[in-house]
Amino acid sequence: MNQESAMSGQQVATILCVDDEPHVLSSLKLHLQRSYRVLTATSGADGVRLLRAHPEIAVVMSDMRMPGMDGATFLHAARSLAPDTPRLLLTGHADIDSAVAAVNDGQIFRFLLKPCPPATVAAAFAAALRQRQLIDTERALLEQTLTGAIRTLSDVLAMARPAAFGSSVRIKQLALELAARLRPGPWWALEVAAMLLPLGSVALPTEVADRLHDGHAPNAAEREMLDRLPGITENMLAAIPRLEPVRAMLAGVAGKPSGHAEVAALADDETIRLGVAILRVALDFDALDLQGIPVNAARASLHALPGRYNADVLAALDVVRADTQSHGGxxxxxxxxxxxxxVIASDVRLVSGVLLVARGFTVTPGLIEHIRNLRSGALADPFRVYLEAPADAEA
Incomplete structure (x- = not known):
């Protein structure tokens, strides 16, 4: 961290410069390190490795002419790895045609012509950083708005059709616990995907949803219905902008390529693939749990199918569900x-046999008001809630 930023308490942005000429990198670092934390790479392959290792990189600049992976190819790879990171291309007059192609293919924020004065380079990085900050601010607002709206929708659906939608709360909780063990967040797309997974359950006959919720193993026809649900949900979300990462995860869980190009393009993204692997484990573990299978036996069942599940996710499951009790009682x-x-610990039904609230549901003001409006004697079951786990158990 430079001295001025350290005194002001501001976080210094990390940037990456890629050039096969060490003296060019030394010059760039000399002029930029007063304002940024500068990482350098002498090849496109090394640049890719640094991007994977440092997700905090805010701006990337690459020379065009490099042996092996040239600048255009590297910046195209950078776009796939870090799509929100602005990309700058440094090129000579002889490379103009290639630079134009790189701008179109890699969505370059700006390209600079050699020789490029230090002040011009500094101005380009400053503009790119402002662009990144705008993107981050917009994304944070969008994610908070979307997540809040979908959380409310999920809660309402879980109250309206608890047998079909009650699982979303449990699956979301397990998915986020697994993700936290595997990689730092944010995991907003995973959270939203987990909450929306049961949306396709509107296509399930009520009696089927009730049977499954009561712990009956699905028959062949019901299994086919369940396997189609993530794809149905993905199609239902097609009209909502900015949910492409969520839809890509749902398509991955369905095991079928999305029919939408902008979603299919995300299928190989590392975060999307890990999200899909997490959701598969969370879904199937919850299904086994619903059938009353003990935790250790459920984990063993998933381990017995290594080709279906990601080994790292299964290892994380062994940690976050190491005991039969994940709460304090x-x-x-x-x-x-x-x-x-x-958090509701067991299903609550009305005397009519109708499921009022599914286990795992987090009590909301809406549920409290709904219960308050029930007639006296309408409840067939008591309310059982989880106690908070002891601090040392959580650690």
């Missing part, structure tokens, strides 16, 4: 004692 509470944020 269970206690029974009266309806009037329910509080927002409590």
């Amino acid at each position: 269970v206690r029974e509470v009266s309806p009037s004692a329910l509080r927002v944020g409590m």
